[in-house]
C-alpha cells in the first residue's frame with residue numbers, strides 16, 4: 505500500500521472548517537487505500553510563540569478531534585511529533601542542504617514574519633518548512649493531503665528529497681501533494697477572498713468544529729456576501745456565496761449543482777439559515793466524541809505513546825539510512 509503522511513498544529517482550541525475540509529476529511533478517506541501516518545505537530549506549534557500551560561492540552565484536543573472525525577488508530581499511526589526525536593534530527597540534515605535564499609522565498613514565512621516584524625520572527629519559523637520536509641520524508645510518504653496553502657512547502661520537500669538522493673544516494677521517496685481542489689481553500693466568512701485562518705481571520709470569519717453551533721449559525725448569518733440575490737456558484741463575482749455553497753456541499757454530501765437548483769428563487773438568508781443547521785448536525789456527534797476522548801486523558805496519552813512507538817520504528821529506519829549515507833555513526 506502507498507504511504508500517506510500529514511500533520512496538524514495544536515495552535516488553537518479547535519480545528520476550523522478550513523482545516524477539516526481542506527485536509528483532515530481526506531485523511532480519514534485515505535485510510536482505506538493508504539498506509540497512513542498522521543501527527544499532531546507540536547514542534548511546529550512553538551515557532552511563533554506559545555503558552556506552555558496550554559500546549560499539551562491543545563495537543564490532546566487535536567488528537568481527540570482526529571479520533572472523533574474518524575482517524576482509526578488501529579488502521580493509522582496517530583502520534584505527537586515531539587515524541588519522535590527523529591523529526592528534528594532529520595531536519596538538521598535537510599537544513600544543511602537547503603539554500604538560505606531558497607528558504608527565504610517561502611511565502612508563508614514572508615507573510616508571518618512581516619506580521620511579527622523581522623526582528624521578532626523566530627529562526628524556527630524560518631526553518632519550519634525544513635522540519636515539515638523531515639516529517640514527510642522520514643516516513644517515505646508517497647502522498648501528503650493538505651490545503652492549497654501548503655503547496656509551496658510541499659514543493660520544497662520534493663526538491664530536498666531529490667537533492668539528497670542525488671548528492672548521497674537514493675534514500676527518500678519523492679512525495680506528491682494530495683490537494684483536493686474543491687475544498688483546497690475554504691475562505692474567511694468576513695473576507696471571502698482570504699483563507700479561513702487561525703492566525704489571521706477574526707473570530708467572526710472562522711467556524712470552529714468545537715464551538716457552540718448556535719454561534720456558528722450566527723456567524724454564517726453574518727457572512728459577507730455580495731449585493732446580488734441569485735444563488736449561483738461563481739468564485740470570481742460571488743466568492744462569499746461560493747464559499748458557503750462549498751461548505752454546504754462538503755458537509756452534506758450534496759453536489760453544488762444540486763444545491764444551486766434547490767435554492768433557485770430563494771434568497772441568501774434561506775441558504776445561510778439552512779447551512780447553520782447543516783453545520784449543527786455535522787458537528788454535534790464530533791463534539792460528543794471529542795469530549796469522550798478528553799474525559800480519559802490517561803487513555804488518550806497511552807494511545808498516542810503507542811502511535812509514537814510505531815512511528816519511531818519507521819522513522820528510525822530512514823534516519824539510520826541517512827546517517828549511513830552522509831558519513832555519521834549510526835544513531836544509538
Ligand code: AQP
Pocket residue numbers: 511512513514515521522523524525526527528649650651652653654687688689690691699700701702703704
Ligand atoms: N482555509 C483553509 N482551507 C483549506 N485548507 C486549510 N488548511 C488550513 N486552512 C485551510 C489546511 O489545514 C491543515 C492543517 O493546517 P495547520 O495545522 O498548518 O494549520 P494552519 O495552516 O496553521 O491553519 P491556519 O488556520 O491556516 O493557521 P495559520 O493562520 O497559522 O496559517 C493544512 O493541511 C492546511 O493546508
